[in-house]
Amino acid sequence: MHNPFKPQQAKIVDMKRETADTTTYTFEFLDEEVKENFCFTPGQFNMLTIFGIGEAPISISSDPAKSKYFQHTIRHVGNVTNAMVKLKVGDKLGIRGAYGTGWNINLLKNKNVLIVAGGIGLAPLRPVILQLAGQRGEFDRVEILYGARTPGEMLFTDEYQTWRSKGLDVLPTVDNVPDTEEWKHSVGVVTGLFDEMQSMPENTVVLTCGPEVMMQFVVKDLLERHFQPHQIYVSLERRMNCGVKKCGKCQIGPKFVCKDGPVFAYAELLTLPESVLGGVGK
Amino acid sequence: MVIARNLEAMLQASSIAFLPKEKLNDFVGLLTEEFLLYGPVQKKTEFVFEKIENAAQLALDYHTTLLPPKKVLHQPFETLFSFSEGEGAVDDVSHVEEKQLLFGVHPCDVHAISILDEVYSHEYEDPYYMAKRRGTLVVALNCSTPGDDCFCSSLGTGPDLKDGYDLLLTDLGDNYLVETGSKAGQELVEMARLYSAPRVTLVEKEKRLSDARKKFKKRMITDGLHDLLEENFRHPVWEELMKKCLACGSCTMVCPTCFCYNVVDKIDLGLRSGKRQREWDSCMLLEYAQVAMGHNFRKDRDARIKQRLYHKLAYYEPQFGTLGCVGCGRCIHTCVKKIDITEIIGRIRGE
Numbered sequence A: 001m002h003n004p005f006k007p008q009q010a011k012i013v014d015m016k017r018e019t020a021d022t023t024t025y026t027f028e029f030l031d032e033e034v035k036e037n038f039c040f041t042p043g044q045f046n047m048l049t050i051f052g053i054g055e056a057p058i059s060i061s062s063d064p065a066k067s068k069y070f071q072h073t074i075r076h077v078g079n080v081t082n083a084m085v086k087l088k089v090g091d092k093l094g095i096r097g098a099y100g101t102g103w104n105i106n107l108l109k110n111k112n113v114l115i116v117a118g119g120i121g122l123a124p125l126r127p128v129i130l131q132l133a134g135q136r137g138e139f140d141r142v143e144i145l146y147g148a149r150t151p152g153e154m155l156f157t158d159e160y161q162t163w164r165s166k167g168l169d170v171l172p173t174v175d176n177v178p179d180t181e182e183w184k185h186s187v188g189v190v191t192g193l194f195d196e197m198q199s200m201p202e203n204t205v206v207l208t209c210g211p212e213v214m215m216q217f218v219v220k221d222l223l224e225r226h227f228q229p230h231q232i233y234v235s236l237e238r239r240m241n242c243g244v245k246k247c248g249k250c251q252i253g254p255k256f257v258c259k260d261g262p263v264f265a266y267a268e269l270l271t272l273p274e275s276v277l278g279g280v281g282k
Numbered sequence B: 001m002v003i004a005r006n007l008e009a010m011l012q013a014s015s016i017a018f019l020p021k022e023k024l025n026d027f028v029g030l031l032t033e034e035f036l037l038y039g040p041v042q043k044k045t046e047f048v049f050e051k052i053e054n055a056a057q058l059a060l061d062y063h064t065t066l067l068p069p070k071k072v073l074h075q076p077f078e079t080l081f082s083f084s085e086g087e088g089a090v091d092d093v094s095h096v097e098e099k100q101l102l103f104g105v106h107p108c109d110v111h112a113i114s115i116l117d118e119v120y121s122h123e124y125e126d127p128y129y130m131a132k133r134r135g136t137l138v139v140a141l142n143c144s145t146p147g148d149d150c151f152c153s154s155l156g157t158g159p160d161l162k163d164g165y166d167l168l169l170t171d172l173g174d175n176y177l178v179e180t181g182s183k184a185g186q187e188l189v190e191m192a193r194l195y196s197a198p199r200v201t202l203v204e205k206e207k208r209l210s211d212a213r214k215k216f217k218k219r220m221i222t223d224g225l226h227d228l229l230e231e232n233f234r235h236p237v238w239e240e241l242m243k244k245c246l247a248c249g250s251c252t253m254v255c256p257t258c259f260c261y262n263v264v265d266k267i268d269l270g271l272r273s274g275k276r277q278r279e280w281d282s283c284m285l286l287e288y289a290q291v292a293m294g295h296n297f298r299k300d301r302d303a304r305i306k307q308r309l310y311h312k313l314a315y316y317e318p319q320f321g322t323l324g325c326v327g328c329g330r331c332i333h334t335c336v337k338k339i340d341i342t343e344i345i346g347r348i349r350g351e
């Protein structure tokens, strides 16, 4: 019987320090067959294991077209993620996946796309950004609003130029600028960029991911600007111990975030009794 | 095993037999030769499911056990696999379908097992549960004397049983009536050479069960329960419960349909190998919905109380096509603060 709980061994083939507390790792599976068969859609996640420490759900942050070498961008915040700091190229760890729903690229065809990301929340959105850039002709205006606490905490900064050259608009902002850092763009929370953006509700789909409070304000402000709940897609974070609807941890109402999510239309969340992202609840 | 809800049994009119009480010893003896047997055993004033070697250990007139027989299939602590440096996860679950038999299981607990069957086979099969379940037979026992906290009759999960068993016993005084619910059950009847019983015995059985139905002290009206709960997410009862409940998690630990678990890695002394283990968890505990850097999605106690109640009575249905409560009354019996799921629903209904 197939065992969905057993991680496969994967090797780190490349590493890149993104910020003081975040690293992007490139992996390949050791087993040729597993490597060959692995595929994912943007927005899906894997369960990463450091044997002896534990497991953590982490989104895949790379281009789905290159699934043999996939990436995770990880913020070092706790047991598993801090243990990863010590890893080097060539080291092995356990990975299983890919799990969950993703951002549905088909819903974006011939539409305007507004992406709103905060902090580490840009990582789960990067695969869809790369897809949008790759198939640029199939979408109308694509605008990316990205907020981080400081300039030094912004992810993937060396890629914005490429994204722009492919016809995606990138609007960055930071909460504040330390004296030691330089910054020529906006200062303020990401929702402040709504005054500057071109995106209007008409024919637009919004994709957002970031800290819970950030997404809460993003949704609130967009609704005030007459975006509709069914136009807004959010990627939720919940505790996860299995990824396959068994441990129960990720449940919100009858939904399993690990399988029915992590990406949800905000309209769907409004049907739940429990309040999610400042939604009324029942 | 009976996951297909006994299609087999429905197709062939189930045969009925007698097990005279003086033959119980022999019957159980026969079963222990073939199976690892679990049955109800008395411990002071309470009952528990335990391994059985002979019929003398059994307390078949038991009232609800402290923990449900779930613990045999979804164990409180279970090793998922071992791992070692360099090799990663070593799949050491044998997935052997161990031949075991649960003896004397009450209808509510049989229903709960059917619910868990659905949970563990739904979309992704859980190899640990399913391997054990495939090797497990269920000999159920209809209830003639409901306990003080039982309300299965309100939910259609007792005191009698229609499916989910291999054999079903009903106490008729000198004999147990034995009904077969599967081919494996039929084989047991043949192996034990039980005499077939006349059809009229079913009338006697029905009489005993309708007597039992009159003895329930608790009830829960389920009509429109889903809508009732959806409309009352802000009912004052939740705040009252928040003040009363200790959030100790006992109610979920004893519940036969709760499936939540946590995962921990245990490292061996040499630090080069270890095992990954899962352990029962509870949505009533503070850490359950906590994520990195301290954020907690159900920090407030009323949010956790509602999670348990709503999961049982409103969310299971869309998830698994059935109510998540079987009316066993364990959560009521075990609660030091006397919090009672039937009273909560009654209160919301304005009874």
Ligand SMILES: Cc1cc2nc3c(=O)[nH]c(=O)nc-3n(C[C@H](O)[C@H](O)[C@H](O)COP(=O)(O)OP(=O)(O)OC[C@H]3O[C@@H](n4cnc5c(N)ncnc54)[C@H](O)[C@@H]3O)c2cc1C
Pocket (backbone or CB within 6 Å): A045, A054, A055, A056, A057, A058, A059, A060, A061, A073, A074, A075, A076, A077, A078, A079, A080, A081, A082, A120, A123, A124, A236, A237, A238, A239, A240, A241, A262, B290, B291, B292, B293
């Ligand atoms: C679908 C999804 C995608 C994610 N994608 C990313 C990503 O791309 N990059 C990134 O840096 N982080 C991501 N996270 C957050 C990441 O999972 C947590 O930071 C991580 O689990 C922390 O684990 P830890 O052992 O380092 O922390 P600890 O706090 O030590 O964790 C202890 C336990 O809590 C659980 N836990 C703690 N925090 C979380 C959490 N936020 N979510 C789920 N379980 C948690 C873990 O399972 C672990 O068993 C994602 C979370 C989810 C749910």
Ligand code: SF4
Pocket (backbone or CB within 6 Å): B251, B254, B255, B256, B257, B312, B324, B325, B326, B327, B328, B329, B330, B331, B332, B341
């Ligand atoms: S919720 Fe209470 S009464 Fe219902 S099945 Fe669980 S323990 Fe039994």
Ligand code: SF4
Pocket (backbone or CB within 6 Å): A248, A251, B252, B255, B257, B258, B259, B260, B281, B282, B283, B284, B307, B308, B309, B311, B312
């Ligand atoms: S969410 Fe709570 S009530 Fe539901 S199965 Fe898990 S522990 Fe039990």
Ligand code: FES
Pocket (backbone or CB within 6 Å): A239, A240, A241, A242, A243, A244, A245, A246, A247, A248, A249, A250, A251, A256, A257, A258, A259
């Ligand atoms: S992560 Fe275990 S049920 Fe969703």
